[in-house]
Amino acid sequence: MGVWRGFRVAFTLGSLFMILMIFVYWDDIGNFNFYPQKHSKHGTLHAECCNWTMIRQSQFQSTNSSPTTTSITVSTTTASSAPIPDQDHADKQQNKDKLEQMRKKTLEEGEPESTSFSVDDKEQEVRKQMIMDVCSGKNFLEFPGRTQAFEQIPNRELDHLIVDDTHQIIYCYVPKVACTNWKRVMVVLSQSLISPSSGKPYTDPGAVPSNLVHNSSLHLTFAKFWRHYGSLSRHLMTVKLQHYTKFLFVRDPFVRLISAFRNKFGRPNEDFYKEFGSVMLSRYSNLSEALPNTAAEAFAAGIKPTFHQFIKYLLDPETEADSVFNEHWRQVYRLCHPCQVKYDFIGRLETLESDAAHLLKLLKVDNLLHFPLGARNRTAASWEEDWFAQIPLETQRELYRLYEPDFRLFGYPKPDRVLHH
Template identity: 70%
Template structure:
C-alpha cells in the first residue's frame, strides 16, 4: 500500500513538473530576446509595436483554433478576458481599416504583388524552378541565413544584397538595440547614425540559420511558429539591374576579398590572363587589369560555377535567398518605389513615430542602363542569363527585358 501511495505521489509530482515545463516553454516561444544591450528606451519602442500584427496574421492564428494552444486559451479564458480579446481584435481591425484608408493604392499594390507570388508558386503560370514545391522543412538551415528575426517587435526581414539591405539592417539594429554608440554609450536611436560598414556583422542579427545552435531540436518548430505570428517582409529589384549594381560595386573598384575569390577566377578562365596574374586587387587595378562585365556574365553561366558552390549572395537569385514559395510574406517592397514602400511599411510595423528610413545615398544603377551594359554580351548569353533569373522576374512582376533579349 505504501509503495502504491509513493507511486501516486511520484506521478503527481512528475505531472506538475511537466506542466511547469510546458508553461515555461510556451511562454517563451513568442519572444526569445537574445539581444545584449537592453535599454529603457526599448520599452517605448516595443509598446508602439505591441499591436502591429496585420489582420492576415490574426486570421491565420484564428484559423488554427483547433490547435492545443488556441483551444486551451479559449477554454480557460474568463468572460472578462474573452471580452478583452474581442476588444483587442476590434481595435486591430479598426487600425487595419485606418491603414487601408491612408494607403488604398499601396494596399492594392501589395495584394497584387502577393497574389502574383502565390500564382507563380502554385504553378498557374506553368513555370517551374528548383525548390518551388518543396516544404520549408526540406530547406537546409544554412540556406535560411538571410531571414533576420526581431523577436521584440515580431518582425522577420529577408535581406537581399543590392536592394537597400544596408539601410534596412540599420533600422533593425535600432529596433533591437544591438549596437552601442561610442559617442553616447547607449544603443543607437537614429538609423542614419549607425555606421553602414558595421551592420553587416552577422553577430548583430539573429537569423533562422542560427536557430539550431540556440534551440537545437526545437528549431524547426520555433521557425514555423514565428513565421505564422510575425510580420515578414523583403525588398526586391529588377534582376538584371541588380546584377549590374553588384558588378559595379564589387569589381569596378579594388575589393580584395572579391578579387581573390571571384575576380581572379574570371580573369584566368575567360580573360586569357597568364599565370603571373597579380595577387592583389590593388596591383591588378594599377596595371589596368580587372574583370569585365562580359567575364562576370560568363562566370555566372558557367556550369562549373554552380557545381562548385552556391552563388554568392550579391548575385544569388532572390527565390533562393528568401524562399517566397515557402514563406508567405506580408509585405513585398521594391527598390524602384523604395521611399513610398518604406514609409508604408514603417507605419504597418507601428514604428514610424520612433524612426525614419535612412535617406542616404541611393544606388544610381537604373533600368535604362541595361541596353548599354549588355551591348557587348552575345545574344545567346543574354537569353541564358534571363532563363537563370527568370523565376525572379516572374515572381516579383518585373517585365521581360525584351530590349536586351532581342537585337
C-alpha cells in the same frame, strides 16, 4: 476486518465526493485547460517565445475595425457574455460612420477619395498574388525548390532571415537592394549595437556605421536557431513564421546584377578579386602573363574583369556545380524562399521611399524611427541597355533563363529591349 472495511468505504465515498466537486467547479480550477490554443492563438508556446503573446494581427486590420483585447486566459463566463459583442458592433458602426463623414468631407474639398494606404495595400495584394501564382505552378515555370517544404531547407540557407523578437518582425535581406539601411533599421529595433558616443543603443538608423551593420553577430537569423534551441529550432521557426510580420525588398534582377558588378569589380576589392575576379580573368581573358596577386596591382595594370566575363562566369556550369553563387548575385528565390515563406510585405527598390514609409506604419514602429534615405549611389534601370549592348544575344537569353524565377515571382517584365523578342 470491520475497521478495514469501514476505511475502504470512507475512502471510496471521499473519492466520489472529490470527483463530483471537480465536475461542479471545473471552471474555477486554476484555469486548467488541455487545449489552450483553442482559446488563444497567441498563447505561450515555449519559454523562449514569451513575447509571442503580443498581438500582431491587429496591425493589418482595416481602419474600420474596432480595437480588440485578447487575454491569454479566457474563462467561459467572459466568453459567453452577451454585451461585449453588442458593444463591439456599436463601436464598429461608429467608426464606419466617422470614416464615411471623412470621405464625404474629402470629396467636398476636392481631395482624391482614395488614400495612399489603400493604393499601397492593393499593390501589396497584387505582388503577393504573383508569388502565389508562380509557386503554385499556375504559370508553368519550374525552378529548384519550388515545391520543397520549409522543413527541407538546410539551415545554412536560412541565414538571410533576420529575426527581431521584440517587435515580432522577420526580414529577409537581399544584397544590392537597400539591405544596408534595412539592416540599420533592424539593429535599432533590436538594440543590438551600442553607440560609443552615448553609451546606449543606437536610436537613429542613419547613425549606425555601414561598416559594422553587416557584422553577422549583430543579427539573429534562422540559421543560428539550431545553436540556440537545438531540436526545438524548426518548431520555433514555424511558429514565428506564422505569427511574425515578414518582409523583403526586391529589385529588377538584371539591374541588380549590374549593381553587384559595379560594386565588387568596378573598383579594387581584395576579397572579391581573390575569390572571383581572378577566376574570371584566368578562365576568360586569355592573358599570356601571370595574374597580379592583388586587386590593387591588377587595377594599376589595367587588368580587371569585364561585365561580359562576369556574365560568362555566372553561366559557367562549373560555377553552378561548385555552388559558389555569392549572395550579391544569388537569385532572390534562393535567398528568401518565397514559395515556403508567406511574406506579409514585398517592397521594391524602385518604389523604396513610399514602400518604406508604408511598411514602418504597418509595423507600428514609424514613431520610433525613420528609414534612412539620404544620398544613394543607385544603378539606374535606364543603364541596362548600354550594359548589355556588348553581350551576345544568346548569352542574354541564357542569363534570363537563370534569373527567370525572380522576374516572374516579383512581377518584373521580361526585358524585351535586351532580349529583342
